[in-house]
Amino acid sequence: MAYSIKEIFATLQGEGAHSGRAAVFCRFTGCNLWSGLESHRAQADCTFCDTDFVGMDGVNGGRLTDTENLARVISQVWDETGAGHAQRYVVFTGGEPLLQLDPDLIDAMHRAQFEIAIESNGTIRAPDGIDWICISPKPGPETIQTFGDELKLIFPQENMDPARFSGWAFRHFFLQPMDGPHYEKHLAETIAYCQTHPQWRLSLQTHKLIGIP
Numbered sequence: 001m002a003y004s005i006k007e008i009f010a011t012l013q014g015e016g017a018h019s020g021r022a023a024v025f026c027r028f029t030g031c032n033l034w035s036g037l038e039s040h041r042a043q044a045d046c047t048f049c050d051t052d053f054v055g056m057d058g059v060n061g062g063r064l065t066d067t068e069n070l071a072r073v074i075s076q077v078w079d080e081t082g083a084g085h086a087q088r089y090v091v092f093t094g095g096e097p098l099l100q101l102d103p104d105l106i107d108a109m110h111r112a113q114f115e116i117a118i119e120s121n122g123t124i125r126a127p128d129g130i131d132w133i134c135i136s137p138k139p140g141p142e143t144i145q146t147f148g149d150e151l152k153l154i155f156p157q158e159n160m161d162p163a164r165f166s167g168w169a170f171r172h173f174f175l176q177p178m179d180g181p182h183y184e185k186h187l188a189e190t191i192a193y194c195q196t197h198p199q200w201r202l203s204l205q206t207h208k209l210i211g212i213p
């Protein structure tokens with residue numbers, strides 16, 4: 001299997017239940033809900049994306065044809081932080097990571113003693129073996145991955161009442177204010193919703209607040 005990688009970098013997980021945890025992010029190119037081109041955004045299934053996942057031009061980006069090679073690069077990026085061997089954590093994101101993450105790569109990362117997390121839109125069934133599944137449903141195509149570790153709904157979205165998801169099989173339920181031109185309004189609405197619906201907790205994109213990737 002060959003992988004198209006936008007970038008691989010070390011940072012702290014900024015969002016959700018693992019906020020603040022040291023991690024290597026492996027961002028795949030491409031998404032099934034948006035081409036990534038601004039000219040297509042308005043017509044896309046997902047219109048508010050804050051991420052550049054087009055091309056392979058980021059740090060450590062490129063086309064990797066060998067699974068072991070990709071696992072080695074991710075390990076190297078971790079090792080370069082000086083963090084040592086305990087609590088190794090990789091977050092596969094994108095774009096949509098489940099277009100490319102396969103059982104071989106999951107096995108290779110486990111052999112390298114990483115815990116494996118994904119950030120996914122939930123439209124593709126996750127393969128077995130992922131240690132932390134974060135699903136962020138979008139309007140349009142049906143969400144089929146309706147169980148996992150955390151559900152992180154971007155709020156507010158039209159026709160996406162959180163109540164629709166509150167019975168799904170997740171351990172954590174987060175609302176994350178939609179970033180963009182109306183962020184302040186979205187933040188206030190998210191706070192108000194969490195205040196009155198205690199099942200849901202606020203997830204802030206803390207990496208943006210402190211200026212790390």
Ligand SMILES: C[S@@+](CC[C@H](N)C(=O)[O-])C[C@H]1O[C@@H](n2cnc3c(N)ncnc32)[C@H](O)[C@@H]1O
Pocket residue numbers: 031048049050051093094095096097119120121122135136152154176177178179180205
């Ligand atoms: C860029 S996406 C990549 C992973 C996957 N495609 C997904 O949507 O979950 C990573 C996370 O950022 C969230 N996100 C994207 N754009 C956002 C925005 N404008 N404001 C807040 N969160 C956003 C997504 O919902 C998702 O939880």
Ligand SMILES: Nc1nc2[nH]cc(C(=O)O)c2c(=O)[nH]1
Pocket residue numbers: 011012013014015025051093094119207212213
């Ligand atoms: N620090 C940091 N945390 C994140 N959590 C999810 C991210 C993503 O883009 O998937 C992300 C990201 O891009 N940076």
Ligand code: SF4
Pocket residue numbers: 031032033034046047048049050051053094095096121138
């Ligand atoms: S599904 Fe995820 S990567 Fe794709 S456009 Fe939406 S937020 Fe961005």
Ligand SMILES: [Mg+2]
Pocket residue numbers: 051
């Ligand atoms: Mg991001």
